Amino acid sequence: MQAGNKIILLFLLCVFILSSVGYSQIEDNLKRYTGKNGEGYISPLVNGLSVNINRGWYQTAKLPVLGLRFRIGTVAMIAPIPDKDKKFMATPEAPFQPKTPVEASTIVGSEESVTVTGDGGTVYPFPGGLNMNVTAFAAPQVSIGFLGSEAIVRYFSIEMGDSEAGKLSVFGLGVRHSISQYLILFPVDITIGAFWQKIDVDKDLININTLHYGVQASRGFGPLTVFGGIGFDNSNASVSYTYEDEDTTKPIELDIKGDNGIEITSGLGLNMAIIHLSAEAAFGTRTAFAVNLSFGL
Amino acid sequence: MKRILLYAIIMAFLWFMTIGMSCQEREIEVPVLGSTTHPFEIHSSNNTYNEQDVIDLSDAIDDIRQDNDFDRIVAILLQSVTFTVTNNQSQAGTVINGEAKVSSTSFADMKKIADLSSLALDTIENVEQTPPLLPEGVMEVNKAISPILGGTNLIYFSVGGTASPSPPPDLRFDIVVKVYINVIGIVKTEVPVI
Numbered sequence: 001m002q003a004g005n006k007i008i009l010l011f012l013l014c015v016f017i018l019s020s021v022g023y024s025q026i027e028d029n030l031k032r033y034t035g036k037n038g039e040g041y042i043s044p045l046v047n048g049l050s051v052n053i054n055r056g057w058y059q060t061a062k063l064p065v066l067g068l069r070f071r072i073g074t075v076a077m078i079a080p081i082p083d084k085d086k087k088f089m090a091t092p093e094a095p096f097q098p099k100t101p102v103e104a105s106t107i108v109g110s111e112e113s114v115t116v117t118g119d120g121g122t123v124y125p126f127p128g129g130l131n132m133n134v135t136a137f138a139a140p141q142v143s144i145g146f147l148g149s150e151a152i153v154r155y156f157s158i159e160m161g162d163s164e165a166g167k168l169s170v171f172g173l174g175v176r177h178s179i180s181q182y183l184i185l186f187p188v189d190i191t192i193g194a195f196w197q198k199i200d201v202d203k204d205l206i207n208i209n210t211l212h213y214g215v216q217a218s219r220g221f222g223p224l225t226v227f228g229g230i231g232f233d234n235s236n237a238s239v240s241y242t243y244e245d246e247d248t249t250k251p252i253e254l255d256i257k258g259d260n261g262i263e264i265t266s267g268l269g270l271n272m273a274i275i276h277l278s279a280e281a282a283f284g285t286r287t288a289f290a291v292n293l294s295f296g297l
Numbered sequence: 298m299k300r301i302l303l304y305a306i307i308m309a310f311l312w313f314m315t316i317g318m319s320c321q322e323r324e325i326e327v328p329v330l331g332s333t334t335h336p337f338e339i340h341s342s343n344n345t346y347n348e349q350d351v352i353d354l355s356d357a358i359d360d361i362r363q364d365n366d367f368d369r370i371v372a373i374l375l376q377s378v379t380f381t382v383t384n385n386q387s388q389a390g391t392v393i394n395g396e397a398k399v400s401s402t403s404f405a406d407m408k409k410i411a412d413l414s415s416l417a418l419d420t421i422e423n424v425e426q427t428p429p430l431l432p433e434g435v436m437e438v439n440k441a442i443s444p445i446l447g448g449t450n451l452i453y454f455s456v457g458g459t460a461s462p463s464p465p466p467d468l469r470f471d472i473v474v475k476v477y478i479n480v481i482g483i484v485k486t487e488v489p490v491i
Contacts, residue, residue: 094427095377095379095425095427095477096376096377096477097377097427097429111323111324111325111326112326113326113327113328113481118377118430119377119429119430119435120410120429120430120431120432120434120435121430121432121435121436121439122374122375122376122377122430122435123374123375123376123479124376124479125326125328125374125479125481126328127325127326127327127328128325128326128327129325130323130325130486130488131323131325131488132488
């Protein structure tokens, strides 16, 4: 194998492993919670991931009207976690008394547990978080463009840590269609598109569905492409786990609605023969960044 | 110039996706709730009762230790103590009063952990009761289960008091005591950072 290929393989391995880091601990921490506390604890991670994975779908709005365009590559995405997401108001659960709410760490908050002191000096502790500053994700992506349209697929699946932790998998589909092909001498390329994704963490522990739809535009300047878009992020998640103590087994089902809203993307791409590099920033309910490396026409 | 620009962008890209997005170890404090139940059989031919026994929390703590990938345990603390009256065969309308006491060392030096006040056995049967706990009793339990203080995980526990009206022919019920503890351990995991 050539050194160049080895580097690419190593680099792909690194970003995919990065995608699973930390997630294997989530279920163990969640098991301490029932109901509302569980939702407050996990929501910031779900919301962060939802915004995070909706990025990096496109590098240009120029789609081939004649012929075929095939690209294969990798998208890496990160979303900084705002400080407000690191704490939530948690309430001690029965039989602990009193049930006084306290500010506790969310799954992305401080590693230190927070304790509530109750009757006679008894203590109710809430678990610490993973102390994360960003959510990060990476996925391989394939796109095929023809007749002024494009279909995009991203998929990967990886074991998390050990066999007990289960799998982390992502599957996404996107379609775009060129509008500018109908507009003679229009100065920029324009497409409309919709992108759907599903993330599964440890089978049914976390299932996230996201949908992004909007308008994209781009203009080429030699090897550089300036691109951007405006669209709407929509996401929801279901979280399923079992709360257990010595004589209680209680299935917990949480439905979490994402921080949905308008987002604006701006990015810059570099095209050198079959290599296409791009970086983008997206601003909306949260800020996210993505880099996209693809090979093809 | 073009080549320099290309290399610069590729380097920035690779930095972002590899070194720039690296992993860091986190030590997370994770509490795990455990509990042990212990029945006390009350059988008295007069209007007083007094039962004592040792509640052993070793199994509950060992189970938590085995089921969780703790790097180390930092604390074990009492969360609550509840009791449930079961198998009540006492005279209808029997009301009990009394107290629950604990010790980390022996039955000789007991500290009160809860009052049992005006409990109508008919109405509270099979319903878990959560009495307010008293500081001296809580401290005694925490001493028994503290890994730092070399606790033995044994709680010397007694329930005792009086019943009214005086039971003809006898006072007969069980009190199932449930002790909830939290084992706080450190779990190591890696998270992405930039």
